Amino acid sequence: MSEPNPIFIGKKPVMNYVLACLTLFQNGSDSVIIKARGRAISKAVDVAQITIRRFATGIGVKKINTDTEQVKSNKTGSVNNVSSIEIHLGR
Secondary structure, eight states, X not given: OOOOEEEEOOSSOHHHHHHHHHHHHHTTOXXXXXXXXXXXXXXXXXXXXXXXXXXXXXXXXXXXXXEEEEEEOXXXXXXXXXXXXXXXXXX
């Protein structure tokens, strides 16, 4: 079993991340971890569902981790709580 590969969800279109997941699976990876924080969480769920339902047969969600991270603001210096998610896809 190969090492899990993380994909960090950001501002790019959803299909860019779906293609990244499919590329990792095509290159022989057994598992992929989709990571996102804050507003990108909904995009991470979309990426996982599109990857599983439309393109990759035999791949499913193995585990989902949710967490809250404390992030310090660059502008104000205050500490804010930001939700995060890890979606583990695998064969």
